[in-house]
Amino acid sequence: MKKETVQLDKVYKPNEIEDRLYLKWMSNSYFRGDENSEKEAYTIVIPPPNVTGMLTMGHVLNNTMQDILIRKARMEGKEALWVPGTDHASIATETKVVNMLAEKGIDKDSLSREEFLGHAWEWKNKYGGIIINQLQKLGCSCDWERERFTMDEGYHNAVLEAFVHLYNKGLIYRGHRLVNWCPASKSAISDEEVKHREVKGKLWYFKYPVLDTDEFVIVATTRPETMLGDTAVAINPKDLRYKKLIGKKIELPLTDRIIPIILDDYVDPEFGTGCVKVTPAHDPNDYEMGKKHNLEFINIMNDDASLNDNVPEEYRGLDREVARQKVLHDLEQLNLIEKIEDYTNKVGYSERGGVPIEYYMSEQWFLKMKELAQPAIKAVNDGTINFHPGHWVKTFNHWMDNVTDWCLSRQLWWGHRIPVYTCQDCNEIIVQSQEPAKCLKCGSVKLKQDPDVLDTWASSWLWPFAVFTWPKKSKELEKFYPTDTLITGPDIIFFWVARMIMAGYEFLGQPPFKDVYFTSILRDDKGRKFSKSLGNSPDPFDLFARYGTDAVRFGIMLMAPQGLDVLFSNERLEVGRNFMNKLWNAARFVTMNLTDEKYQEIDFKDVDLELPEKWIMNRLQTTIEEINQRLDKFHFNEAAKVIYEFVWSDYCDWYIEVAKTRFIEQKAELANTARAVAVHVLKKTLALLHPFAPFITEELWGYFKDQEDKDLIISHWPKVEPKFGDKQSVEQMNMLKDVISAIRTIRSSMNVSPASTADMIINHEGKNLSVLQRYERIIRTLCNIDEISYEKNIAKPDQAAVAVVRDMEIFIPLGGLVDLQVEKKRFLKRHGELSNIVKNVQAKLNNQDFLERAPENVVQKEKLKLDDLVKELAKITSNLEMLK
């Protein structure tokens, strides 16, 4: 046993212990999840951060929560496995690599696919490990031997197998369609990757000449340059104003095209002029109308959103913005602009590229979603999968009920290349995960693989099982799938969560997880979302260095309520730091007082404990219970609060203060019992706090653990011991605390120096006498009281300050120090409060309905309350009388 007197530093210095402990955990393989274990499994798969990403405060929040769940499960004796890894993040990484190359003066277009991928892998190998190291700094107890990357060999195979499976099932098809196009990355993107922003712009009204007349049709647009691709003008068939236009044609300005006027109910006669220019190749609505009316589809853009050869020569090659100005200028010259209005509309932006998207006709691969969605919808709505907080179910349902086909292909190089091969000789299409040697139909070896790669999410949606051996069956997969809990941000509920659920059912027939916890969104103290462009996102490592990792973890847990945004500020981390320091010093105090080793022989569980010990043990049981309840519901902030208050308010403010009187007690047995209890409670506290603050708790554990104790990380999670559930001790201790506080209040309000002692008289009614007498010493020490005498039915002595505590009066003779005005003020305030409450309770008890309908125990409680209150009020009143 380690009982030599150890002196802890006065101030907790987190940075000296963290790395050492992490290495110790690692070298003992404590993080390992063993698929051969008999223990019940508890599994989490990490939401894989982008491989080239850096740790953000969002990651800190998210991964601390996962670590809490994993560490708790491990301590509860489960086979805990947290699978870590990173995501190749196709478009995001490719963008970064392109930028990196550009800085070096290398143009992506000048490279071959292989050359580019060489650079990309180099980049990945250089930066891919950073975030992994950062997660380790945070203390994450992931099984690093199982680290996966969404493009490593086995995973790549899983992605291709999934594609082939879905293709063979007829769910994947190729189509020439209007898709969201990101001109920056020159790729299609999915609907979910488009973010709409309000943009202040203009609404331009153009005059289109009606063929063979002198008349004009007025159409409005926010995108003047698209007029070069117009192939019709539409009006509502019910719009009588334009009856005469039916059957007429338009001379499209700036071009030599004659375009028809069509009728369609889509047009809202109330909006604008009631006439709409139709650009089928560049607008989703116009696309639909184009198909319906068999219009011409004229693609007027290149893949970078400059204008192509389908427009008149003078516009070719111009960027869309430049083209817009030129179109406006040219129309102006022709006097074809009717008017210009200010207009605010929502413009779709590419999430990654950061530029307005185009709607662009192109050949893409799509996945039919309706069918896949069904089992997922069912699971989330029947409680097979539970969302926390539950209101996200509605968001999920809304999307799922309206789910559209998923555009899977991306015109990028970094990613999983689509496993579709076309025979150059006979046009046979071959879809398989292994590259075919020759055409299955004609035997030709001239096969060409589809150049596109898959959307990142088409690989990460397999994450919960592809991190194991899927599609191969194995013990691991069996043991650890389905996983238990997913913790992620609500911003990727569609991108990832919904799709993982679909994939889980489609490929394994089982849900990928049982609970999904959606974290808060972190904002700065002004309420702005953390973002790179604003530069308002703090660097977690600065914070770790400044406050200690445990403090950051604990602080952020404390401030992260369920389902709401959280305003983050460094100040709030100070709470965490202060708490760690408090804990450190409590432990320090205890070690300093372990002077008599005999305490180790005391089995306090068998002796009849004294009140303060009974009380703190009772509080410990309640605390264990509450932490369990809160964590079961994923209320991390409340669990943190519970442990915080127990440590600070119960253990430090009261028990340790009481224990001080014990340690200097003459009777060694009493002191040693107190030592034993102090150590016991502290050890349980360390265990309860370990998931939140793993470093400091493991470190302190080292000072208190017995020989048979394992390291804290694999020690037992505290169990509630009903033996210590003595409720009476709480009642009695609260009385004692009230007496002590009342005396302190008197001393403080009368400006009695803390250094000077005073005497006191307790005027009691017998009820609390034995407890008071027995623990007199505690009162004397904590209040600096010299003599205490106990009386019944005595009047207030002269020149004494008075406090009323329950059915007792406490008199403290202070001679000239008593300030009657202060005394009076205090009593008046209390009198006011009490009479209000008494009035309310009396009214309640006089209410016939209340007596009849409220449950018996509630009525009883009110009666008892009234009794106590009336007694207190009477004493206050009589004291006030005397002060007159």
Next chain:
RNA sequence: GGGCGCUUAGCUCAGCUGGUCAGAGCGCUGCCCUUACAAGGCAGAGGCCACAAGUUCAAGUCUUGUAGCGCCCACCA
């Protein structure tokens, strides 16, 4: 246009299943360097729980409206 959420002390926010829930931290006031901790201790001031109806014996706590704020989704040129 639809959906969701928020409105509780000066500030930032907790309050699970309706009956000691009116709370915490920071800030503020006073006193203390009391031999674990000044990143601390003790004591104190401060709120008709956004507003209005309703349900109930009982409502920050449930229902419905109103007003502000925020977010998500949606093709209005």
